[in-house]
Amino acid sequence: MVRSVDSTPALAPSPARSLHRFANPGRFLRISGWVLPWLAIPALVLTLGGLAWGLFVAPADYQQGDAVRIIYIHVPAAWLASGGYLALALCSAVALVWRHPLADLAAVEIGPVGAAFTALCLATGSLWGKPMWGAWWVWDARLTSVLVLFFLYFGHIALVRAFDDPTRGYRAGAILALVGVVNLPVIKFSVDWWNTLHQPATLTVTGSPSMHVDMLWPLLVCIAGFSLGFAAIVTARLRAAVMERRIRGLLLTQAQVPEW
Amino acid sequence: MTHLPFIAAAYGLAVLVGAGFAVDAWLRVGRARRKLDAIDPRRQRARSAREHDA
Numbered sequence: 001m002v003r004s005v006d007s008t009p010a011l012a013p014s015p016a017r018s019l020h021r022f023a024n025p026g027r028f029l030r031i032s033g034w035v036l037p038w039l040a041i042p043a044l045v046l047t048l049g050g051l052a053w054g055l056f057v058a059p060a061d062y063q064q065g066d067a068v069r070i071i072y073i074h075v076p077a078a079w080l081a082s083g084g085y086l087a088l089a090l091c092s093a094v095a096l097v098w099r100h101p102l103a104d105l106a107a108v109e110i111g112p113v114g115a116a117f118t119a120l121c122l123a124t125g126s127l128w129g130k131p132m133w134g135a136w137w138v139w140d141a142r143l144t145s146v147l148v149l150f151f152l153y154f155g156h157i158a159l160v161r162a163f164d165d166p167t168r169g170y171r172a173g174a175i176l177a178l179v180g181v182v183n184l185p186v187i188k189f190s191v192d193w194w195n196t197l198h199q200p201a202t203l204t205v206t207g208s209p210s211m212h213v214d215m216l217w218p219l220l221v222c223i224a225g226f227s228l229g230f231a232a233i234v235t236a237r238l239r240a241a242v243m244e245r246r247i248r249g250l251l252l253t254q255a256q257v258p259e260w
Numbered sequence: 261m262t263h264l265p266f267i268a269a270a271y272g273l274a275v276l277v278g279a280g281f282a283v284d285a286w287l288r289v290g291r292a293r294r295k296l297d298a299i300d301p302r303r304q305r306a307r308s309a310r311e312h313d314a
Contacts, residue, residue: 040282047278051271065262073274113281120277124270131263229278236285243292250299 023101025242032239039232046225053218061215070128072218075202076226077121081149082184084114084230088156089181092174102238104170105245107177108160109237113230115153122146133197141190142198145183152180 054072061068088110095103125143126136137143160166160173191200203209209216261267297303 051274055267055271060262066267067263069267070270073270077274116277116281120273123273127266127270131266226278229282233281233285236282236289240285240288240292243289243296247292247295247299250296254299 025246028102028242029239032235036232036235036239039228039235043225043228043232046221047229048225050218050221050225054215054222058215058218059212064132067128067131068215070124071215072222074121074124074128075219076223077117077124078146079223080226080230081114081118081121081146082187083227084110084117085149085153085177085180086184087234088114088153089177092177095170096174096178102242104167104174105241106234106238107156107174108170109241110234111153111157111160111173113233113237115150115157117226117230118146118150118153122150138197140197141194142187142196145187145190148183149180149187152176152183156180 051072054069058069058072060066088107091103091107091110094100095107122143125146129138130136156173156176159176160169163169163172188201190196191198202211203216203219211219297307
C-alpha cells in the first residue's frame, strides 16, 4: 500500500530536528542579523553605564579603598570565563551528538573570546591582588584552576586548527572541550574545598549577597552588560564564519568547474 | 582615589578587550559580506532583481 504524503503522520519535534532548522546558513544569517542589534546596543549601554556607576558613583570599601572598583570588571570577566567555557562545551556536545554544522563553528568562535575574558579575569585579579595581598600571583586553588581554564581554551584554539581536515580538528577540539568541563566545578568549589587566599563566593543563588546593595547593583549591571556583549561578539563572529565558509565553498566550486 | 594606577589599568584592559573583539568582528563581517556579494551568484541575482524593481 502506498501511503499518500498527506496521510503521513506528523513527526514529533525532536531537539535534533528543531536545532537543525537553524543549520541553514541563510536562515541563520537572517535571524542573527535581526538579533545582533538587540544584543549589541543593550550590551554597550549596560556595560558603559555599569562601569561608570562602579567607577564614579558606587562607594569605596572601608578596607580595600577604591581598589574594590576592580571587581566591576573582574567578576563579570570571571563569570564569562566559566560561562563561555560551558557554552563551548555545550556546542561541542551538540556537534558531536547531532553533527550540527553551526555548533562546530560556534565552538571555534567562542574559544578566542572566552580565552580573552579568562585572561582579563586573571589580569584584573592580579591588579587587585598586588595592592591587597602584596603579590601579583599566588598558587591559590582558585587562581590555579582559572589558569588551567585559560590553558584549556588555548588547547581548544590550537587543536581545532591543527588538522588539515577541519572536521577532524572540530572533533578533537570538541572532545577536549568536554573533558575540560570537569574543571568548572573545581573552579566553583575551590574556595570551599581548599583553604584559599581568594575569598568565598560573594553572589550565590540561594543565599543573600555578602556585599552592600550600593555595590551590588552596579556589579549586576556590569555582569548583564558583559554577558550581552559576549553574546553579541560571538554572534557577529559566527555570522562572519558562516559567510567565510560559503565563500570557501563557492571558490572551491569555481576552481573545480573547467573553463572551455 | 586610592590605587588609581591599578584601577586605570584594569578598566583600560577591559575596554581594550571588549572594543578589540567588537571592532574585529565588525570588520570581519563587512569583509566577508563584500566578498560574498562579489562572488555569490544568488546574491548577485537578488541584487539585480532589486535594481530591476527599482
